[in-house]
Structure formats: structure tokens, C-alpha cells
Amino acid sequence: MCFIHSDSVISRRSFIEQFSLGAAAAAAVAGVGSRLAAASEGVAAPGAGEPDVVVPVSQNPPARGGLTTIDGFSKTLHNRWNQDIPAAARVREGDTVQFLCRDALDIGTAARTLRPDGVLTLDLGKVHPLTGPVEIEGAKPGDILEVEIVDVAPLVDFGYVVIGPALGLFGGLRPDILAPFNQFTEASELSDPNPGRVPGAIPADQPFNSGAPFVQIFTFNKGQNTGFAMFEGKDTGRKAKIPIAPFMGVYGVAPLRKGMYRTVPPNVSGGMGGNTDIKQFVKGSRLQYPVLADGAKFSVGDGHMAQGDGEVCVTAIETLMAVTCRFKIIPDTIIESPRAIVPAADPTDFGLTREMLAKGFYHTTGVGPDLMANAKSAVRAMIDWLVRDQGLSLHEAYAICSVAGDLKISEVVDIPNWVVSMTVPRGIFE
Numbered sequence: 001m002c003f004i005h006s007d008s009v010i011s012r013r014s015f016i017e018q019f020s021l022g023a024a025a026a027a028a029v030a031g032v033g034s035r036l037a038a039a040s041e042g043v044a045a046p047g048a049g050e051p052d053v054v055v056p057v058s059q060n061p062p063a064r065g066g067l068t069t070i071d072g073f074s075k076t077l078h079n080r081w082n083q084d085i086p087a088a089a090r091v092r093e094g095d096t097v098q099f100l101c102r103d104a105l106d107i108g109t110a111a112r113t114l115r116p117d118g119v120l121t122l123d124l125g126k127v128h129p130l131t132g133p134v135e136i137e138g139a140k141p142g143d144i145l146e147v148e149i150v151d152v153a154p155l156v157d158f159g160y161v162v163i164g165p166a167l168g169l170f171g172g173l174r175p176d177i178l179a180p181f182n183q184f185t186e187a188s189e190l191s192d193p194n195p196g197r198v199p200g201a202i203p204a205d206q207p208f209n210s211g212a213p214f215v216q217i218f219t220f221n222k223g224q225n226t227g228f229a230m231f232e233g234k235d236t237g238r239k240a241k242i243p244i245a246p247f248m249g250v251y252g253v254a255p256l257r258k259g260m261y262r263t264v265p266p267n268v269s270g271g272m273g274g275n276t277d278i279k280q281f282v283k284g285s286r287l288q289y290p291v292l293a294d295g296a297k298f299s300v301g302d303g304h305m306a307q308g309d310g311e312v313c314v315t316a317i318e319t320l321m322a323v324t325c326r327f328k329i330i331p332d333t334i335i336e337s338p339r340a341i342v343p344a345a346d347p348t349d350f351g352l353t354r355e356m357l358a359k360g361f362y363h364t365t366g367v368g369p370d371l372m373a374n375a376k377s378a379v380r381a382m383i384d385w386l387v388r389d390q391g392l393s394l395h396e397a398y399a400i401c402s403v404a405g406d407l408k409i410s411e412v413v414d415i416p417n418w419v420v421s422m423t424v425p426r427g428i429f430e
Contacts, residue, residue, distance in 0.1 A: 144330035405423065
């Protein structure tokens with residue numbers, strides 16, 4: 001879950017310092033510091049129940065020892081980065097750990113009945129519940145922790161996309177109202193830099209043409225990690241099959257510096273990873289992170305069933321997920337930021353059938369001297385095209401762009417204008 005974009009100039013440090021949880025969220029986390037010693041016990045999540053173990057030991061035998069399972073499904077272990085959070089488990093190099101994870105917004109099965117107006121009152125202090133941390137014996141600063149993704153599969157049979165006026169590529173979040181985090185009253189500016197209705201941007205009779213909040217549910221099978229998630233538009237009833245390639249939006253190690261850090265920005269303290277939302281980090285990947293604290297203290301969360309490069313509306317197909325990892329230490333090797341060996345540049349392409357591929361892809365561009373402005377232009381053009389050509393509502397098209405549309409930098413050398421492109425497979429629509 002990408003969470004926030006703002007056009008305004010604001011540093012990462014300023015964001016962390018200014019961000020306020022609001023009264024309710026602040027009360028909920030007021031005692032976090034005093035409870036760190038008991039963090040490995042977690043905080044129970046009412047009504048969550050007990051998860052199924054998706055990857056049994058016999059299915060993926062570990063290199064050594066048994067399979068350690070860490071339950072971050074029925075209880076929240078932590079949702080901030082901090083060197084001082086005690087390990088939920090201690091393992092050795094070569095050991096395999098299964099992490100059971102809650103969804104990015106920590107709303108669980110309540111997402112099934114979440115109404116659009118409920119998006120405006122979500123407790124953002126709970127964002128990104130993480131499973132971990134896991135301490136790897138012998139890992140020390142100056143090493144690399146390599147994390148092999150053995151398997152990723154959902155613990156439930158649904159996922160969701162939410163759209164809120166303040167968030168995402170077209171969000172209206174502003175520094176002057178950042179402390180109370182905005183009451184989500186800004187227009188989304190989905191189809192034009194100016195709020196409100198945009199003459200000619202989309203058909204005059206097209207409804208849902210505003211910055212109102214939106215929720216879209218996707219369905220699939222529990223434990224499914226190939227095939228499709230089913231989309232039936234909340235506004236129009238239009239159907240689509242979204243190719244899935246499950247992955248975790250947040251993988252990371254303990255931060256470089258002391259203190260408590262929000263999970264929103266990646267690499268918030270050193271090259272520790274975090275909320276990178278990289279869709280290529282699927283099963284079969286080998287992720288490498290600089291070790292910044294003794295034991296590395298690896299945590300994971302933010303399960304995604306499918307996501308386009310960019311995650312433009314602020315969410316992918318968010319769900320509760322199990323991910324199984326195996327650890328290796330590469331000693332005395334320094335890297336500045338995470339890197340990886342991945343099985344595919346676009347893992348979702350494997351899910352497209354021959355018939356789907358035969359229909360080709362929608363392709364839009366944004367051209368100019370500002371890459372972010374270009375990205376917005378490419379996405380606006382794609383949204384408008386999907387609305388006109390596929391009969392989607394504005395919100396549905398935005399959601400499709402986020403879960404199945406890929407943003408790419410096409411060139412950065414043809415001075416003074418750079419090109420950003422977006423593609424969406426045409427064959428996904430029924």
C-alpha cells in the first residue's frame with residue numbers, strides 16, 4: 001500500500017515529524033514505548049480467529065530445522081519500525097519462517113462490508129500491521145540479509161481497493177493540514193488538476209465523477225497464488241479478470257537510527273526497505289537488505305494479490321496473507337539500498353491467457369520535463385480511455401489502473417521532455 005502522494009514540497013523528515021495520529025489513534029498508541037518489552041506477545045485482534053497454515057512443512061521442507069510460524073494474523077505484533085522492538089522469533093541462517101499477516105489497513109474481514117463513507121473514518125494509526133521482527137543469528141551491521149521468498153498465498157478469499165480524496169497519485173493532501181491528516185474533504189482531482197466536474201473530460205452522463213471515497217471488493221480462493229482475482233464493478237457491474245501474482249508490499253529490516261518510525265515511506269532510516277510496494281518481489285525472489293542492527297530484525301506485511309507498477313490509487317488488491325521466507329547472510333558486504341534477483345520483470349504477464357494477450361494493451365503517455373506530472377498525465381489519459389471504451393465508472397477505472405496498470409519511464413534522455421507510459425491489458429475485460 002503506497003498510501004500518500006503530495007505535490008507539495010515536504011521532506012521525509014518533515015512528514016515524520018508533522019504527522020499526527022489524531023486523538024483516537026494517539027490514545028491507542030500512547031503506551032507503545034512502555035509496552036515494547038512485551039511486543040512479541042502482540043495485541044489481540046478481536047474476531048480474527050485462527051488462520052490456516054497455508055504452507056505446511058512437508059510441502060516446502062526447510063534447509064535445516066523446522067518451519068517456524070509467526071502469527072501476526074490473529075494479533076498485531078507491531079506497526080512501527082524501531083530497533084528496540086524485541087524479536088518475535090530467533091532463527092539461524094538457512095531456517096524457514098512462515099509469517100501470517102494482516103492487511104495493510106488492519107480492518108480484516110470488516111473490509112467486506114466497508115462502506116465508502118467508512119473510508120473517511122478509518123484509523124490511520126493502525127496502518128501496516130507487521131509480522132515480526134525475526135532476529136537472524138549472526139547477522140551484523142555491514143552484512144547483507146538475503147531473504148528468499150519461498151511462497152506467498154492469501155489467508156482469506158477476498159481483497160479490497162479503497163480510494164480516498166486525500167491519498168494516491170491525485171491526492172489532495174497538503175502540508176498545512178498534515179497534522180490532523182485532513183478530513184478527506186479535498187476533491188480527488190482524478191481527471192484534471194482542478195477539483196470538481198471537468199467539462200469534456202468524460203461523458204456528461206457519467207456518474208461518480210468526483211472525489212468521493214470508494215471501495216471495491218475482489219474475490220479469489222483462499223490459498224490461491226495463480227490465476228485471477230474476479231472484479232465486478234461496484235458502480236457499473238462491469239466484469240474483469242485481474243491476473244494475480246501475490247507479494248508483500250512491506251519487507252524490511254530494523255532501521256539504521258534509534259527511534260520510532262512510521263511505515264509509510266520506504267527507506268525511512270537507512271536503506272532498510274519497508275513500504276516499497278514492488279510487484280516483482282514474488283515467490284522465487286531473493287531480496288537483499290543491508291543489515292543495520294544486530295540480528296537484522298526482519299519484518300513483513302501489507303499483502304497484495306495483484307498490483308500495477310505505481311499502485312496509483314493508493315492500494316493494490318489488499319488482503320491477509322501468508323508468506324514463507326528463508327534467510328541467508330552475506331557477510332561484510334555493504335549496499336546502500338535494497339536490491340533483488342526476481343523471477344520476472346512483470347510477473348502478472350504469466351497469468352494472461354493466449355486469448356487475452358491477443359487483444360493487446362491500452363497504452364497512454366505523459367510527456368514533459370517533470371516525471372511526476374507525466375505520470376499523472378498518463379494515468380488521467382488511461383482513466384478517461386477506460387471510462388469511454390469499457391464503460392467503467394471513474395472510480396472503477398482508477399482502481400483498475402492501480403491493480404492492473406503499469407507505469408513505466410520510457411525515456412529520460414531526450415532533452416527537455418521525458419516520457420512516462422502506462423499500459424493496461426485489454427483482454428482482462430469480459
